Amino acid sequence: MLASLEGAVTAATLALTAMGLSLVFGVMRVVNVAHGEFYMLGAVIAWFVSTTLGTHPAIGFVGALIVAPVLVGLLAAAADRLILARINYDPERTIVATIGLLYILQQSTLMTFGPDARPVEPPFNSRIALPWWRQGENGLEMFYPWGLATTSYKLFIIVAAVAILIGLWVLLTRTRIGLVMRATQADREMATAFGIPVERVYAMVFGLGAGLAALGAVLIVPVQQAHYLMGADPLLLSFIVVIIGGLGSLPGTIIAALLIGMSDGIISVFFSPTLAKILATLVVAMVLVFRPQGLLGKASA
């Protein structure tokens, strides 16, 4: 129960981060190796914002929730224009370019933010004892066992991530901008032939993808602390999720994030985080062998 709650927290932030990666790959066919660094930047910016605004943790947190994704999104959009567009989104060169971007972002953070892990205070954090059931004298009764507790903030992470994902879904399926993105994803050349400025859409999608990673990081940083190397794990897990879910398939990404996040949380609690990663990698290998297009992906055309 507790483990599955931890798992749900991991799954929630992972879903946001992986969604960003999946969106970028789906629309732009770009494998963004620097995605984890956008996540890390989100956490670091959250720390900066909450310490500068340092009156009440809630104010700092809300500030970070807005500032971090926007700044990271703008930075990513600029990186798209200045780097990826220049190399014409050539698949191999974008991988090399985003690896370069990864080191630039990581090392600049090391130089400015430093090598320490820094905590961000959660906006609220009350302990919530969780009820459990047992066989009593008059049938099933509820009680509060010792040690079974979570914090209100962890529940908030889950609720917030679900809300953001619903918002993203509405954006993609119910708005013009979402229609433009999906048309570009379906056929870039025809999108151009119907007046869609594809370069601008690409910059926007790259910014949105990075912004989602940053959002995931802002949500998790009160639990996990900001550190300049924190981007590696989410990158690995996001890749795993995106591959299992089917490259570019957004519903598949969510399902896979739940699967990997939950099992990662549960196995980490009962065994070890390393075992969790090993198992996740094993699942990827199995998926690649038996269903190369991913769970919900379509066979490539």
Next chain:
Amino acid sequence: MLEVSNIHSGYGRVQILFGASLTARPGEITCVMGRNGAGKTTAMKAIMGLLPLSQGTVSLDGEIISTLPAHEVPHRRIGYVPQGRRLFSDLSVAENIEVGLMTCKEGRATRDEVLDIFPRLRERLHQRAETLSGGEQQMLATARALCLRPRVLLLDEPTEGLQPSMIEAIRQVIVTLRDQGVAILLVEQRVDAVLAIADRVTFLENGRSADTVTVDALRATPDLMHRYLGV
């Protein structure tokens, strides 16, 4: 009037067009013919600005449009029905039409008009484009282009692989548009279809425009067909 003069273009380092010229006049159907691989589709893409020109110009009513960013070319009300339909296959019929409407900021009135031309699409608005039959897909590709209220309409082999009733329906739409004063540029392989509706025919040979003749002249000199098409 759409004027393509002496364009050179291709894909990356592979040059395909070596001086293609043609003109599409309002209220006329100009057909482009040539063997497979002659560069007809490449010429259409070059007109739409989708391929860079190394030489030559495309102009619409005197304005040079070949130097515009590609996504601004359709804003001049140039509709494109590409070879192989190229629908946004994951999107619904309604969404494909919506993308067409957005190009020139057309609204409900245009949407209704276009759906009146293709009532079968109206019954399938929420179906995904890739689940339509071949004929319906061609209708949708045409409808999407009509959403621009085009002054110029490019159609690249629109009847390829369709059954006769569908070919006739598409032909009707093209003729109606011509009568409304649209300049039509039609790539078509079937000689009888060309003779039936074209006003003028431009032959492409190895990326060059070899000859432009009126359809009457073409009827009078059947060996032109033999020379450029091998039929």
